[in-house]
Amino acid sequence: MKAEYFKYLLKFKRPSGTSRGVLYEKETFILVISDDGKKGTGECAIFRGLSFDDRPDYEDKLKWLCENTDQDVEFLKDELKEFPSIWFGYEQALLNLKHGGKLYFPSEFTDGKSSMMINGLIWMGDVDYMEEQIQEKLAQGFHCIKLKIGVDWKSEHEILQKLRQKFSKDKLELRVDANGGFSKDEAEIVLQQLADLNIHSIEQPIKAGNWNDMAELCAKTPTPIALDEELIGVVDFNEKKKLLDHIKPQYIILKPSLVGGISGSDEWVSLAEQNNIGWWITSALESNLGLNAIAQYTFTKNSPMPQGLGTGGLFTNNFDSDLELKGDRLFFK
Known part of the structure; x- marks a missing residue:
């Protein structure tokens, strides 16, 4: 070769x-x-x-x-x-x-017989820009929206309140991603405010590496916590086990490009399922080439949850896409 x-x-x-x-x-x-x-x-x-x-x-x-x-x-x-x-x-x-061709994991997905539900991602910005993105996602038919938070929590909180007034949790699942943007004390307050709005989960409320603080938050949180950046750099199987045993999160989020690809993600999924920890897979700003592979892999894992897969539409100079979005479902062309 x-x-x-x-x-x-x-x-x-x-x-x-x-x-x-x-x-x-x-x-x-x-x-x-x-x-x-x-x-x-x-x-x-x-x-x-x-x-x-x-x-x-x-x-x-x-x-x-x-x-x-x-x-x-x-x-x-x-x-x-x-x-x-x-x-x-x-x-x-x-x-x-x-x-061969555009295939990595041949399946009913790549045969065009099945599809996957994904969440709509709302990027940070001023209130008008975030609300504009939300209206766009709702118009497209998304039933699960993820908002990036942690820069201006007062404004972000108001947006979430408005959304929840319009849509019950049965009509719209709301996830938030803090990217480690809060201190532990701030996170405790935010977790309760999120629970009052029936938010599905929060990704990485505090910075990665603070295992004891994160374990404390996970033990008493009223809003499910998902680990994201926390998994990056944990490459040894026993260390992965130790992390999950110690923190006991409600969810983990797997970005294959960041956690060791297919074999690395498989290890995390196996450990999570042994510990009754939920999980889903997300992309991490790959081009349409990597996104295609991640989507095909994700389908084979049979998760019923909305996945965090991009659609390749963020870039002006992306490669041709093999994926197509209809409503909030991702199809292979």
């Missing part, structure tokens, strides 16, 4: 706000593996400022993989355990090489 990669800069149509700042572009790397006249493509979707593998030797490791693609898979997996997005790109490329 031979391998090569190229860098690609995705440009946002509109600057996208998170509690970590405003995003204007997203760097990614496309990996192509060739064997016996066939090609397999995968995306190594590093997320600068968030990925565990955001480090100076990232491209050196990609070059190393391209020079060592013929090595044993388990050897490569061990060598790349601290480079989850590269490992995931490699997993994608191998699956694509095996199944």
Whole structure:
């Protein structure tokens, strides 16, 4: 087998706000593996400022993989355990090489016989911009909306109150994502305010790495807590088990590009289910190449919950999409 990669800069149509700042572009790397006249493509979707593998030797490791693609898979997996997005790109490329075309996980989804429900994502911004996005998602037919919060909680709280006055929890599921934006004391107040509005869950209310504080919050929270950034960089299976045993969250959220791809996500799902912890899968600003692979993988996990999959519509220069959104359901074209 031979391998090569190229860098690609995705440009946002509109600057996208998170509690970590405003995003204007997203760097990614496309990996192509060739064997016996066939090609397999995968995306190594590093997320600068968030990925565990955001480090100076990232491209050196990609070059190393391209020079060592013929090595044993388990050897490569061990060598790349601290480079989850590269490992995931490699997993994608191998699956694509095996199944050809745009396929990674052939299923009823890729046959066009089934679909998945996804949530609508509302980016941070001023009140008018957030309300504009919400109206758009509701008009499209979304039954589950996720709002980024943690920058201006007073305004964000008012938006949630207005939404809940218009739509009961049976009509509209509301999720929020704080990206670690609150202190523990603030989080305790916010968790109660969210419970009063029947909010489904809050992702990462406080910064990752504070296991004791997070465990305390999870033990007494009136609003279910989902771990997100908390999982990043936890690569050892026993350490994953220790984290879940200690914190005991209500949910975990899996971004394959950030938590070790397919094999890494499978480990988290297995541990979560053993501990009666709910989970769902989300994308992390991949191009349409990686998004396609994540969607196909997610379908095989048979989760009944709305998943956090993007639609590739954020960027001006994305690759052609194999996914199509009808209402709040994602289909493979």
